Amino acid sequence: MRDNYNSDSIQVLEGLEAVRKRPGMYIGATNIRGLHHLVWEIADNAIDEVLANFANKIKITINKDESITITDNGRGIPIEIHPKTKVSTLETVFTVLHAGGKFDSNTYKISGGLHGVGASVVNALSKYLKIEVKKNDKHYLMEFHNGGQILTPIKEIGATKETGTAVTFLPDEKIFKETTIFSFSTIQNRIKQLAFLNKGLEISLFDLRDDEEEKSVVYQFNNGIKDYVLELNKTIGTPLNDVFYVEGVENNIAVEFGLQYNDNYSENVFSFCNNINTHEGGTHEEGTKLAIVRELNNYFRNINKNNKVNEDKFTWDDIKEGMTTIISIHHPEPQYEGQTKTKLGNSEVKKIVSNIVGKGLNSYLLENPEDAKNIIEKINLSLKARIAAQRAKETTRRKTVMDNFSLPGKLADCETKDANIAEIYIVEGDSAGGSAKSGRNRRFQAILPLRGKILNVEKAKQLKVFENNEINSIITALGAGIKDNFNEKKLRYQKVIIMTDADVDGAHIRILLLTFFYRYMKDLIENGNIYIAQPPLYKIQNGNNIRYGYSDNELETYKEELLAQNIKNYIIQRYKGLGEMNPEQLWETTMDPERRLLLKVSVNNAFEANLICNELMGENVEPRKKFIRENAKYVKNLDI
Ligand code: 0RA
Numbered sequence: 001m002r003d004n005y006n007s008d009s010i011q012v013l014e015g016l017e018a019v020r021k022r023p024g025m026y027i028g029a030t031n032i033r034g035l036h037h038l039v040w041e042i043a044d045n046a047i048d049e050v051l052a053n054f055a056n057k058i059k060i061t062i063n064k065d066e067s068i069t070i071t072d073n074g075r076g077i078p079i080e081i082h083p084k085t086k087v088s089t090l091e092t093v094f095t096v097l098h099a100g101g102k103f104d105s106n107t108y109k110i111s112g113g114l115h116g117v118g119a120s121v122v123n124a125l126s127k128y129l130k131i132e133v134k135k136n137d138k139h140y141l142m143e144f145h146n147g148g149q150i151l152t153p154i155k156e157i158g159a160t161k162e163t164g165t166a167v168t169f170l171p172d173e174k175i176f177k178e179t180t181i182f183s184f185s186t187i188q189n190r191i192k193q194l195a196f197l198n199k200g201l202e203i204s205l206f207d208l209r210d211d212e213e214e215k216s217v218v219y220q221f222n223n224g225i226k227d228y229v230l231e232l233n234k235t236i237g238t239p240l241n242d243v244f245y246v247e248g249v250e251n252n253i254a255v256e257f258g259l260q261y262n263d264n265y266s267e268n269v270f271s272f273c274n275n276i277n278t279h280e281g282g283t284h285e286e287g288t289k290l291a292i293v294r295e296l297n298n299y300f301r302n303i304n305k306n307n308k309v310n311e312d313k314f315t316w317d318d319i320k321e322g323m324t325t326i327i328s329i330h331h332p333e334p335q336y337e338g339q340t341k342t343k344l345g346n347s348e349v350k351k352i353v354s355n356i357v358g359k360g361l362n363s364y365l366l367e368n369p370e371d372a373k374n375i376i377e378k379i380n381l382s383l384k385a386r387i388a389a390q391r392a393k394e395t396t397r398r399k400t401v402m403d404n405f406s407l408p409g410k411l412a413d414c415e416t417k418d419a420n421i422a423e424i425y426i427v428e429g430d431s432a433g434g435s436a437k438s439g440r441n442r443r444f445q446a447i448l449p450l451r452g453k454i455l456n457v458e459k460a461k462q463l464k465v466f467e468n469n470e471i472n473s474i475i476t477a478l479g480a481g482i483k484d485n486f487n488e489k490k491l492r493y494q495k496v497i498i499m500t501d502a503d504v505d506g507a508h509i510r511i512l513l514l515t516f517f518y519r520y521m522k523d524l525i526e527n528g529n530i531y532i533a534q535p536p537l538y539k540i541q542n543g544n545n546i547r548y549g550y551s552d553n554e555l556e557t558y559k560e561e562l563l564a565q566n567i568k569n570y571i572i573q574r575y576k577g578l579g580e581m582n583p584e585q586l587w588e589t590t591m592d593p594e595r596r597l598l599l600k601v602s603v604n605n606a607f608e609a610n611l612i613c614n615e616l617m618g619e620n621v622e623p624r625k626k627f628i629r630e631n632a633k634y635v636k637n638l639d640i
Pocket of ligand 1 (some may be wrong): 045
């Protein structure tokens with residue numbers, strides 16, 4: 001289909017001025033995310049050439065001057081005159097908005113889709129942009145500057161036997177006011193993911209900014225999604241089977257799927273369409289689940305002839321525990337829905353995916369009886385646990401009804417019933433809880449003290465989670481239920497603030513709490529209801545003058561200021577725990593809305609956060625220890 005590309009299909013819509021006036025509309029924001037968006041945009045075009053099987057190498061270079069060069073070994077962007085615009089196709093692609101056909105499926109554009117706004121947007125937001133095309137035994141060059149104005153019209157600069165495209169752009173600092181510095185690790189993470197998602201593609205990153213050491217990485221995964229599942233699962237637990245892998249194409253839709261169980265209990269289903277993580281799922285995920293449930297039940301019925309029951313025995317809830325699976329599809333005309341436009345809507349996809357995954361899984365189970373046995377055993381255990389958990393839940397529910405929605409005894413609730421102004425502090429330890437109770441503004445601040453460490457939900461079976469006292473108090477205090485039954489309208493507090501000591505134990509408790517919220521009340525994180533309190537690390541007192549330091553840097557600054565004023569008799573107190581502060585101090589430094597510092601936990605990238613949770617919470621103790629050691633305040637890492 002993409003071989004029939006011709007320049008006619010490029011639609012001429014509007015000029016580049018609009019992009020410079022309202023860049024946010026095209027790339028989301030002009031912050032560091034928006035800056036990297038430019039890289040994804042140009043890389044997407046090269047990936048399209050890979051998907052069309054005309055290229056297999058992409059190289060990204062961060063140049064000394066913070067410009068980026070993206071090179072591919074494809075056919076080279078067409079340079080002949082475009083019938084509609086009367087200029088070269090190359091020029092059209094870089095000057096006309098939506099050229100490349102977001103609204104026209106009859107073009108080469110296939111990857112991206114979410115941010116498929118086209119190369120012209122990158123040109124509009126760049127101070128300088130250069131394209132080099134090698135094709136027809138010639139080497140061509142064209143240059144733009146000042147947001148897409150032609151600097152050098154297309155011209156031949158030499159002869160070559162090679163083919164390919166190289167785009168260099170320098171983002172305009174008048175647009176990207178926050179920063180124009182690229183992050184090696186951000187680009188590295190994304191190209192590694194692209195290498196997993198595009199089997200066989202060799203994609204490399206070079207960083208030429210540091211004279212002392214040139215950094216570079218190269219990725220190539222010849223087993224695609226299979227390698228991806230292996231890598232993900234490795235961070236979660238011990239594998240129970242070889243990766244089941246299948247790929248297929250139907251109706252121009254390419255499907256790639258991998259599955260592996262581990263000895264843990266969390267569900268890790270990830271889906272992609274055109275290389276984009278579809279956080280909200282959609283029809284490809286539905287088709288996958290349908291096929292897995294159907295085939296596993298079929299298999300179980302067949303090996304177990306005595307089982308006369310006709311209905312399905314295993315539900316998705318039984319099957320998903322400890323499963324890591326990735327479904328990746330490439331679709332020429334994706335339709336996205338949902339709040340963040342990350343839910344695939346194309347209805348025909350469900351059946352196609354269900355067919356391909358189902359057929360593959362059926363043969364895999366028959367051909368690998370050892371693996372099949374391990375999987376079935378695991379699912380049978382989950383089934384038993386589910387039934388037990390259901391009973392436990394029913395008892396709890398009955399109790400709640402009889403207790404007339406009684407709140408946990410430890411909770412010091414606030415006076416207001418208005419959730420819009422109410423907030424709850426979840427506090428580590430009874431003594432800090434005591435100070436917080438006396439120090440708070442009881443009109444709108446509730447305090448829930450926790451005793452000791454809370455359960456690690458990543459390692460525990462569902463039943464244990466419901467039996468855990470600390471977790472039960474949190475669920476009851478918040479009042480909004482959990483998982484699929486979570487109802488944000490019933491949430492009793494609009495801010496849920498985690499307040500723990502500023503030490504390693506505090507960091508651990510914070511991670512355990514966040515993991516619990518991530519797995520059981522994900523909406524809370526996604527809606528921005530979860531916050532981390534920031535207690536001070538130091539008190540600096542000279543006479544009646546008291547200041548608090550929230551970081552080592554701040555302490556140093558204060559010391560320098562005092563020195564500058566020739567003040568030498570001051571006292572520095574280092575707070576080791578919340579308990580060392582009296583109620584007034586705790587109010588002043590950490591709880592007073594006028595003065596406190598709260599960090600909002602946002603999971604912009606739920607996928608990565610999930611990985612961090614798994615890495616930290618799974619059986620493997622080493623990554624967790626390492627992470628906690630390195631990262632007392634790890635919120636920044638979640639907030640990608
Ligand atoms: C359409 C047709 C042809 C090449 C491309 C698109 C193309 C676009 C990009 C963007 C970045 N790298 C690219 N590489 C190729 C080929 C038309 C022909 O055969 O002349």
